[in-house]
Amino acid sequence: MKFSIKTCVFLVLILSIGCSNEPKEAGDDKASTIDQHSFANTKEAIVTHISLNLAVDFDSTLLKGSATLTFDNLAQAKELILDTKDLIVSKVTIDQGQSTTFSFGEEHPIFGASLHVAILPDTKNVTVHYTTSPEAGALQWLSPSQTLGKEYPFLFSQSQAILARTWIPCQDGPGVKFTYDATIHTNPELIALMSAQNGTTKNANGVYSFTMEQPISSYLLALTVGDLEFASTGRNSGVYAEPAMLAKSVWELSDMQSMIDSAESLYGPYAWGRYDVVILPPSFPFGGMENPRLTFATPTIIAGDKSLVALIAHELAHSWSGNLVTNATWNDFWLNEGFTVYFEQRIMEKIFGKPYEEMLTKLGMGDLELTINELIAKGKSEETHLFLDLEGRDPDDGLTDVAYEKGRFFLQAIEALVGRERFDIFLKKYFTENKFKTMTTEGFLTYLNTHLLTPEEQDELQADEWIYGPGLPDNTPEPHSVELDQVEQAIAQFNNGLIAANKINTEGYTTHHWLYFLRGLKNLNSDKMNELDAAFHFTQTGNREIACDWFKHCIEQNYKIAYPALKSFLIDVGRRKFLTPLYTRLAATPENKSWAKEVYTLARLGYHSVSYKTIDEILK
Numbered sequence: 001m002k003f004s005i006k007t008c009v010f011l012v013l014i015l016s017i018g019c020s021n022e023p024k025e026a027g028d029d030k031a032s033t034i035d036q037h038s039f040a041n042t043k044e045a046i047v048t049h050i051s052l053n054l055a056v057d058f059d060s061t062l063l064k065g066s067a068t069l070t071f072d073n074l075a076q077a078k079e080l081i082l083d084t085k086d087l088i089v090s091k092v093t094i095d096q097g098q099s100t101t102f103s104f105g106e107e108h109p110i111f112g113a114s115l116h117v118a119i120l121p122d123t124k125n126v127t128v129h130y131t132t133s134p135e136a137g138a139l140q141w142l143s144p145s146q147t148l149g150k151e152y153p154f155l156f157s158q159s160q161a162i163l164a165r166t167w168i169p170c171q172d173g174p175g176v177k178f179t180y181d182a183t184i185h186t187n188p189e190l191i192a193l194m195s196a197q198n199g200t201t202k203n204a205n206g207v208y209s210f211t212m213e214q215p216i217s218s219y220l221l222a223l224t225v226g227d228l229e230f231a232s233t234g235r236n237s238g239v240y241a242e243p244a245m246l247a248k249s250v251w252e253l254s255d256m257q258s259m260i261d262s263a264e265s266l267y268g269p270y271a272w273g274r275y276d277v278v279i280l281p282p283s284f285p286f287g288g289m290e291n292p293r294l295t296f297a298t299p300t301i302i303a304g305d306k307s308l309v310a311l312i313a314h315e316l317a318h319s320w321s322g323n324l325v326t327n328a329t330w331n332d333f334w335l336n337e338g339f340t341v342y343f344e345q346r347i348m349e350k351i352f353g354k355p356y357e358e359m360l361t362k363l364g365m366g367d368l369e370l371t372i373n374e375l376i377a378k379g380k381s382e383e384t385h386l387f388l389d390l391e392g393r394d395p396d397d398g399l400t401d402v403a404y405e406k407g408r409f410f411l412q413a414i415e416a417l418v419g420r421e422r423f424d425i426f427l428k429k430y431f432t433e434n435k436f437k438t439m440t441t442e443g444f445l446t447y448l449n450t451h452l453l454t455p456e457e458q459d460e461l462q463a464d465e466w467i468y469g470p471g472l473p474d475n476t477p478e479p480h481s482v483e484l485d486q487v488e489q490a491i492a493q494f495n496n497g498l499i500a501a502n503k504i505n506t507e508g509y510t511t512h513h514w515l516y517f518l519r520g521l522k523n524l525n526s527d528k529m530n531e532l533d534a535a536f537h538f539t540q541t542g543n544r545e546i547a548c549d550w551f552k553h554c555i556e557q558n559y560k561i562a563y564p565a566l567k568s569f570l571i572d573v574g575r576r577k578f579l580t581p582l583y584t585r586l587a588a589t590p591e592n593k594s595w596a597k598e599v600y601t602l603a604r605l606g607y608h609s610v611s612y613k614t615i616d617e618i619l620k
């Protein structure tokens with residue numbers, strides 16, 4: 001944590017000058033990059049396997065048990081340093097159970113406390129006996145009333161970015177990869193699932209065993225426990241959901257198997273065996289999380305018309321970009337998300353066709369432009385760079401549309417420059433040659449310049465502007481969508497008072513047309529809000545994406561008729577992407593802010609820490 005990123009960039013410069021005719025080979029073996037968000041001494045001793053034995057205690061909302069970490073002592077280290085946050089450690093042993101000493105470093109409000117375990121030069125593994133705290137940031141413990149079935153409690157974890165350390169003592173940085181196995185003890189009425197090999201049915205004794213044979217980073221450690229059932233969706237894919245959601249989920253996700261097949265045809269074999277999705281309760285703070293072998297997903301994608309399945313294409317794509325070739329540090333986050341949005345776009349194009357894909361890309365550009373303008377207006381233009389400097393900050397702060405969408409358009413710019421054929425050959429090679437490794441931004445650039453671009457193309461691409469510069473360079477591809485052109489016309493007419501809402505021809509509108517429509521509305525007032533609602537019944541929509549965009553207008557226009565529905569939305573749904581813009585708009589006037597605070601006293605109880613930490617800040 002002592003090295004600043006400037007030191008790193010400086011070192012990289014020195015190194016690359018020193019051996020300029022021998023480019024630094026991309027893809028780090030071991031952890032050779034400084035991780036600003038981890039205390040672990042990975043240069044000296046690096047964890048290669050974790051063996052968990054945990055009991056899930058719903059009464060006290062705790063996990064209790066042990067983690068045995070096998071490691072390579074690379075430098076005769078005298079201690080193994082692990083990341084922890086809010087863990088209560090009772091005992092640490094080495095190898096066959098010999099006792100050893102341990103101590104904690106000073107507690108940091110974001111990064112937690114380092115755990116120092118004394119080891120001998122030939123120590124092979126360390127076992128930490130511990131309990132989580134009820135506040136463990138990764139874990140959300142749901143009471144039966146917060147589930148669909150209302151009968152059983154539920155637990156899920158969310159480890160990305162640096163929350164694995166709140167439930168497992170580990171080297172909690174993406175640059176360290178290890179295999180794992182686990183034994184989880186829970187109530188016999190429930191099934192436990194992990195980012196590993198899973199069963200499909202409950203065990204009478206409530207004991208579940210897991211193995212993850214491929215090396216993964218700690219942010220991909222995941223556990224969920226609940227009343228879940230399984231149904232297959234194809235050769236190596238399936239869905240877990242609460243019983244009342246299962247049939248709907250299977251129908252909604254019927255394209256999953258062809259997504260896997262398309263993805264493999266693009267960038268090489270799927271490396272993880274099965275690909276399953278678990279549909280979680282609505283408090284899940286993200287749309288989806290790419291936990292290996294088992295994507296965790298929000299139920300808000302189950303829209304009833306398959307219109308939100310791009311999210312599955314996205315999480316599946318992470319099986320290559322992210323899970324196989326992993327961002328070395330959170331400053332390189334765009335390597336995970338930008339590549340994944342590009343890959344998602346390619347899967348969507350293959351399955352649903354170019355016009356469909358173009359709608360998604362055009363919506364993505366809309367989001368990106370808003371984000372960039374906002375960041376620049378706030379004087380945070382360095383946050384519009386692809387490569388970030390998150391030193392001393394929560395890596396969560398780097399989670400903006402920049403990593404996702406600017407990242408996607410950068411890859412689109414490369415595609416435009418060299419043509420799809422050459423780019424696809426390059427990407428397939430990149431994933432194959434770097435699988436199970438980590439990648440730095442500089443490592444990727446070196447790889448790109450070595451294996452794809454001619455010197456002329458390198459000049460033309462302006463990669464440095466994309467990565468280390470603000471906003472969008474002048475070679476940004478301009479997205480175009482024929483489907484959305486129609487909507488554009490309708491919006492222009494409506495905004496200028498030239499057409500009544502109920503006269504707009506919305507036949508064939510999908511969720512994406514509606515989102516574009518809602519995002520393009522201007523000059524609204526209460527009459528127009530009434531008119532729109534009467535024509536399209538937005539307030540009552542069950543589609544959470546559409547509802548969120550509609551509610552943004554409702555707040556800005558003080559359209560109070562929608563407030564009861566808005567209140568239910570804020571209480572029912574814990575997905576941060578929806579909550580942040582709504583609470584932010586509510587916080588803009590004293591009246592709305594006090595209403596929001598009232599709703600929040602109730603709603604907060606149902607949110608995961610990732611969401612309530614963000615909303616606490618907005619409403620403080």
Ligand code: BES
Binds near residue numbers: 161287314404
């Ligand atoms: N890996 C991310 C979620 C994430 C990122 C969690 C950073 C914590 C820190 C996941 O793949 C993701 O991007 N989810 C998106 C959906 C996607 C379709 C853009 C989401 O949750 O909205």
Ligand code: ZN
Binds near residue numbers: 318
């Ligand atoms: Zn993602």
